[in-house]
Amino acid sequence: MKLAYRPEIDGLRTIAVLAVIAYHLEVVLGGMQLLKGGFLGVDIFFVISGFLITSIIMSEYHSPQGFSLGNFYERRARRLLPALFTVILFSFPVAWYLLLPSQLEDFAKSVLSTLAFGSNFYWHIGLQEYGAESAQLKPLLHTWTLAIEEQYYIFFPLILLTIYKWCKSHTVTILLALLLLSLQFAVYITPIDHSFSFYMLPTRFWELLTGSLLANILYYHPKAKNDTLLKKAMPFIGLFLIIHSLFFVDFESNHPGFITLLPVLGTALIIWFGNRDELFTKVLSSKLFVGIGLISYSLYLWHYPIFAFGRIIESTPTWQNKVLWLLLTFAFSLASYVLVEQPFRNKRVIKIKLFLLTSAFMTAFISLTAFSMMETGKAQEIDIKAEMHKRLIWGDGFEVCQPIRETDTLDHRGCNTPADKKNILIVGDSMAPDATRIVGNAFPNFRYIISNCGGCAPMTPKQAAETRHPERFKKISKIRYSKDALKGIDGVIIMTLMADPRYIEAYVKHLKNNGMSNVIIFGNYIKVKDKVSDYYLKHNNQKSVEKLVKNNLFTAEKFINYDTLMVSIAKKYSIDFVSIKNDACSNDSDCPIFIADKPFSWDKHHYSVEFSRHLSKAMKESLFNTWLGSL
Incomplete structure (x- = not known):
């Protein structure tokens, strides 16, 4: 044919x-x-x-x-x-x-x-x-x-x-x-x-x-x-x-x-x-x-x-x-x-x-x-990777316990919790190390125990089962919700990147039901659509980088709404909320991008070491007005 x-x-x-x-x-x-x-x-x-x-x-x-x-x-x-x-x-x-x-x-x-x-x-x-x-x-x-x-x-x-x-x-x-x-x-x-x-x-x-x-x-x-x-x-x-x-x-x-x-x-x-x-x-x-x-x-x-x-x-x-x-x-x-x-x-x-x-x-x-x-x-990107690695080196003049590497289940019970030091549990996704550096520099006499997991906000095991990585997230969730999870802990700080508010509320409710009243939720800062390091390498002029960052922010409204939801959760359960943006920014449109000639982040949202140290100073008064100031 x-x-x-x-x-x-x-x-x-x-x-x-x-x-x-x-x-x-x-x-x-x-x-x-x-x-x-x-x-x-x-x-x-x-x-x-x-x-x-x-x-x-x-x-x-x-x-x-x-x-x-x-x-x-x-x-x-x-x-x-x-x-x-x-x-x-x-x-x-x-x-x-x-x-x-x-x-x-x-x-x-x-x-x-x-x-x-x-x-x-x-x-x-x-x-x-x-x-x-x-x-x-x-x-x-x-x-x-x-x-x-x-x-x-x-x-x-x-x-x-x-x-x-x-x-x-x-x-x-x-x-x-x-x-x-x-x-x-x-x-x-x-x-x-x-x-x-x-x-x-x-x-x-x-x-x-x-x-x-x-x-x-x-x-x-x-x-x-x-x-x-x-x-x-x-x-x-x-x-x-x-x-x-x-x-x-x-x-x-x-x-x-x-x-x-x-x-x-x-x-x-x-x-x-x-x-x-x-x-x-x-x-x-x-x-x-x-x-x-x-x-x-x-x-x-x-x-x-x-x-x-x-x-x-x-x-x-x-x-x-x-x-x-x-x-x-x-x-x-x-x-x-x-x-x-x-x-x-x-x-x-x-x-x-x-x-x-x-x-x-x-x-x-x-x-x-x-x-x-x-x-x-x-x-x-070689030099940039070295800069990014600095934020994962724990201890910045204060004591940090990170029992197992980040991708594993971080069972803080493997850390000693001596009575002569106050033990603060930092719980969150990959943003938790940034919270540790912020609080640790402001209160260096406390001991900090990190429970972080990339992409894994504190959530119930049932909620974890419905995520994209159920097995990995369920594993750490079971530890976070275990009966001994708060043993020897004097306070808990929660920091995530715009996590599902249902997860945060469920965890806060769990903390309150188990007698933990010293709880702080941290707000978010900003997130950029592309890596800040890319802007930094392509345009090594600081003003150009700042302009690119501000022109490519990831849905700033969502971050504002997230902080608003976190405030309502904090009020509902009588715990503290600390806004990072309020202390870091002079107003909504004037948030620092560079600190000591280094950008606030080398990727899209994780804080550089220099910026975390800057936030520690800027937020010290707000942190002191929480239960941290009376421990």
Whole structure:
């Protein structure tokens, strides 16, 4: 069977790519995001890819020349690699100029993972949440979809050829079974590990297989045999399913899963029953839709790095910024389609030897450049890491007991609690050491016992079981809530980074129920979206760093609201609340960023040693007015 060109499929590509672009552009109308389900455009692409790839394999397999795996991989490489290389090359100088050291290292790693067809693994491990705010600043995040398709291109032909060789008559049944297994796995794993489900091939396999299954069905049952009524109705039903999903499905849905059936089945119905006499097929086959569809791959490649670099330059983009990004995306995409995609896909223009040599050279050059960027980013951070390590050296002229390293269960019962010293228990997440240095410098005659755990605020074992790290958090929670936890303790100080107020209230209630009335809750200071050390390395001018920090604060309102909630808990249980911001800042907008030529933090929120010592002096009077002053 000769593989006929179907212009409406290019039209479907247009819908898919414009939906993805609109979603990433974050167009808001009337206070609502336009196409909040635009991320599902990727799933439309997956179905189209599965259909076209399988159609090509089947057409060649049944031709007199037969199917050549080498030729298949060559065509896929010609289709994907030249434009991808071009986007990466253009991104290098922009990344070098704009990105901070840690961002540059991250970008270089993402380049290498992209070249290895494994960026979905990289983003699953390193980023986790696709919808997170930081994801918008990752120029090559979108390559996870290419990785899935590339992995599919590598393995699926081998699977299909094996089926054809041993059980060809059961092809549809086997593909359907694999599809259903993959869909069921996605439905099962998405609530458990959304990152894995989102980025990995096993949970996306069924979407590509939908297209592959459809290709097999249409090969053995051509559209001419389909019912006329179905050919009229099904494309419109498919259109409805796609439009509904793009407008009304949001990212918080259990996707991929049953909800993803909407765009997947919608795409399949349009491909299956689309015909020249049907209105919607005519629209999809129009010059405008086909024209955008032809450059859809370049549009997809270019839009995300342009948007990401744009947001790095302007963190709160205006609609004028977004229009400019859009124009640049179309301009670069059209240029790369004409100058790169078309020539490299033409075997008569770019011979196989030249293509292989060019690809090998580009792979080597891009890899070496990425390694160089990565090492540059690392080298710049060496001195900063030494500064950051200083805050984890306990004891600053006062006695500190940290029985076991931070990542283990910190059972303070392993410390001696002599009667001749007052013992203060510091409980919190990774901010607890900062509280220890603040209080310890103000009251050096006390003995301090640290119960800290990265990301683990004081919470009940039941609450810990519902977190992302249940086993680790339950372990320390059981110790914190044990009957001997407060033995020999004269007072408790709680410090966390904006923990869930329910956790703090439950722990305070536990302390009060067990006779501990000497309790202080510390407020928060500020948090920055990027590492302060990156600003420090990139712009060693103190005023520039201060400006960058103040322009990139992480939702200051949330910190104010958190402190307000902590005050209400303190009043409810008759304990003390000490505000760090009130003593550190002269007003809400004038909070010190540098102390003794050192920033308040080397990362995003943990205090530098110099800043903790400064806070100890600034907060001494407030601390003295609590029970600490009367011990």
